Amino acid sequence: MMNVTTTATYSPKKKIPVTILGATGVVGQRFLRRIADHPWFYPAFLAASDRSAGKRYADACQWHLGGTPYAGLSDTIVAPCTPEAAFAPIVFSALDAGPAREIEPLFAAAGSYVFSNASAFRMDEDVPLLIPELNPEHFGLLSSQKAARGWPGAIVTNPNCTTVVLAAPLAALEFRFGLRAVMVTSMQAISGAGYPGVSALDIVGNVVPFIRNEEPKVESESNKILGTISVREGVAQGSAADSQGTAQKHGAAQDRAGHSKVVSNTEPASIIPASFVVSATCTRVPVIDGHTLSISVKLKTPATFEEVADTLRNFVPKTAPYKLPSAPEHFMLLSDAEDRPQARKDVEEDGGMRITVGRLRTCKILDYKFISLGHNTERGAAGASVLNAEMALAMGVIPGVGE
Ligand code: NAP
Numbered sequence: 001m002m003n004v005t006t007t008a009t010y011s012p013k014k015k016i017p018v019t020i021l022g023a024t025g026v027v028g029q030r031f032l033r034r035i036a037d038h039p040w041f042y043p044a045f046l047a048a049s050d051r052s053a054g055k056r057y058a059d060a061c062q063w064h065l066g067g068t069p070y071a072g073l074s075d076t077i078v079a080p081c082t083p084e085a086a087f088a089p090i091v092f093s094a095l096d097a098g099p100a101r102e103i104e105p106l107f108a109a110a111g112s113y114v115f116s117n118a119s120a121f122r123m124d125e126d127v128p129l130l131i132p133e134l135n136p137e138h139f140g141l142l143s144s145q146k147a148a149r150g151w152p153g154a155i156v157t158n159p160n161c162t163t164v165v166l167a168a169p170l171a172a173l174e175f176r177f178g179l180r181a182v183m184v185t186s187m188q189a190i191s192g193a194g195y196p197g198v199s200a201l202d203i204v205g206n207v208v209p210f211i212r213n214e215e216p217k218v219e220s221e222s223n224k225i226l227g228t229i230s231v232r233e234g235v236a237q238g239s240a241a242d243s244q245g246t247a248q249k250h251g252a253a254q255d256r257a258g259h260s261k262v263v264s265n266t267e268p269a270s271i272i273p274a275s276f277v278v279s280a281t282c283t284r285v286p287v288i289d290g291h292t293l294s295i296s297v298k299l300k301t302p303a304t305f306e307e308v309a310d311t312l313r314n315f316v317p318k319t320a321p322y323k324l325p326s327a328p329e330h331f332m333l334l335s336d337a338e339d340r341p342q343a344r345k346d347v348e349e350d351g352g353m354r355i356t357v358g359r360l361r362t363c364k365i366l367d368y369k370f371i372s373l374g375h376n377t378e379r380g381a382a383g384a385s386v387l388n389a390e391m392a393l394a395m396g397v398i399p400g401v402g403e
Contacts, residue, residue: 009323010394012402017044018389019086019112021103022094024048024061024078026195027117029071030382031092036071039325040390040402043071045079045086049099053080064195083110089401092385093118096194108153113398115156115385119217122157122224125270129157129224131164131384132324132391133317133331134171139397140229144268156388161380162186162214162282163221165293165372168332168355170276172315173308174226178300179276181366184218187285187292189343192376198284208284218280223273231269289352290343291376296369305360308368309334312357324390326383328353334360341373352378353387 018035022028023046035043047053052060058074079086081095081103091107093100093116100118107114121127126145128138142154159167166184173179188211190197202208285292303311317331328350335341335358346356352375363369374380392398 012040012393014402015042016040016090016393016402017042017088018090018092019043019045019047019079019088019107020092020094021047021081021086021100021107022096023057024052025094026064026191026197027094027377027381029061029063029065030377031094031385032071032073033065033067034326034382034386035092036068036073038386040393041090041386043073043076044088046073046076047079047081047086050080052078054078062195083107083112088112090115090389090398092116092382092389094382104155105149105151108149108151108155111152113153113156113389113392113401115158115389115392117158117381117385119157119160119213121155122159122217122221126268127155127157129159129221130388130391131159131167131171131225132387133319133327134167135225135227136318136391136395137229138225138271139392139395140231140269141271142397144270148268156392158381158384158388159221159225160214160217161192161374161376162188162218162280162291162293163225164380164384165291165355165374165376166218166278166295167222167225168315168374169295169312169357169370169372170222170297171226172311172332173297173299174274174276176311177303177308179274179297180300181298182222182276182278183296183366184278185281185283185294186214186218187283187287187294188214189287189289189291189376190284191289192291192380193284203284203286206286209281211282211284214282215280218282219278220273222278223276224271226274227271228274229269230272287343289375289377290347290373291380292341292343293372294369295372296363296366298366299368303367305362305368309360312360312370319387319391322391322394324387324394326351326353326387326390330354332357334358341371343373346373347375351383353383355379 091112101120313334341356360370
């Protein structure tokens with residue numbers, strides 16, 4: 001396992017310019033609020049569709065968040081989503097999947113590292129689907145991606161906003177006991193549908209038992225995230241449970257913070273997905289922010305209630321040694337209260353970056369069941385991408401940037 005007992009601080013020598021694609025949307029605004037106040041980054045370009053390009057930011061969108069309206073950038077002119085108009089070495093994408101498929105590769109081809117929320121490339125074999133607390137070794141895919149696609153830059157994705165709330169407790173259990181089967185029912189916030197989202201007449205006083213294209217994502221993304229990175233020819237292998245081993249086999253020595261890192265490797269790498277099966281039912285509920293999941297699991301190795309509780313309570317994220325600005329104090333917190341987690345009371349904790357788990361019980365059909373809650377537009381979107389970029393910089397994955 002990765003050594004998590006030492007600490008180290010990386011920070012760039014100067015602030016890094018970034019571009020926000022889809023800056024006018026629900027997630028784009030959360031990106032801007034984070035970047036405007038970030039110790040490593042500053043917003044160089046706010047980009048959106050042709051409907052918005054050329055307008056003042058305040059005229060192109062309605063600000064939905066608290067804090068300084070438009071993060072103080074009301075008068076910034078929105079750029080079109082092209083590298084010619086809006087190049088930066090780091091790009092955060094809050095585009096819908098359709099435009100993302102066209103636009104993100106243009107930036108990667110121009111040399112940007114694109115940290116994307118969109119589903120467009122998440123399941124591509126050579127694209128990391130990253131939760132840095134769980135699988136930073138999957139940055140090892142980037143050398144294959146760059147070689148195969150001929151890009152000086154690259155695309156890194158974060159999972160669907162429901163997957164991240166699921167994958168966190170699953171990771172702890174998979175690493176310790178192994179998982180056979182997972183049943184999950186999600187109660188997803190309205191903000192997950194973008195702005196203006198679901199009509200009030202459809203959602204007030206109601207539960208909508210269908211979210212288009214959601215269940216296939218939730219049933220597959222955790223397997224990739226918790227999968228094993230493998231270099232073909234059988235030279236190197238490592239699981240998400242063993243990032244240090246993998247990093248060393250990828251030819252790494254020390255990163256900028258003094259830890260093992262993933263470096264370029266000419267061998268094509270791929271992910272062997274974790275073997276557990278996931279069955280998902282996704283629903284939309286009248287909550288503004290925060291996805292709540294009811295999860296039941298079947299373990300591979302028998303475990304007592306106390307062992308399962310300890311495992312969820314004491315999980316150590318792989319970001320722990322790095323002191324990243326967006327990393328929450330508690331990546332995952334197990335609540336002992338009988339009626340928590342609750343979206344209204346818990347979802348904003350740790351800047352919206354904490355996963356709160358509670359109501360751990362034995363399950364009469366599978367082995368154990370519990371509730372997991374996370375912020376869909378922070379932990380599940382903007383905060384996730386920013387944390388991915390911070391981890392990439394701290395691990396030395398983005399050469400030359402910030403130096
Ligand atoms: P949204 O509020 O509808 O915003 C979409 C953004 O994309 C807007 O800035 C829009 O610009 C821009 N855009 C749309 N079509 C475009 C085009 N053809 N070219 C360039 N820009 C275009 O959506 P959202 O909820 O922020 O979601 C953004 C992405 O994040 C989606 O891929 C979504 O699946 C993902 N995501 C969302 C959540 C969530 O909880 N909301 C969580 C995780 C991931 P205009 O304003 O100019 O139209």
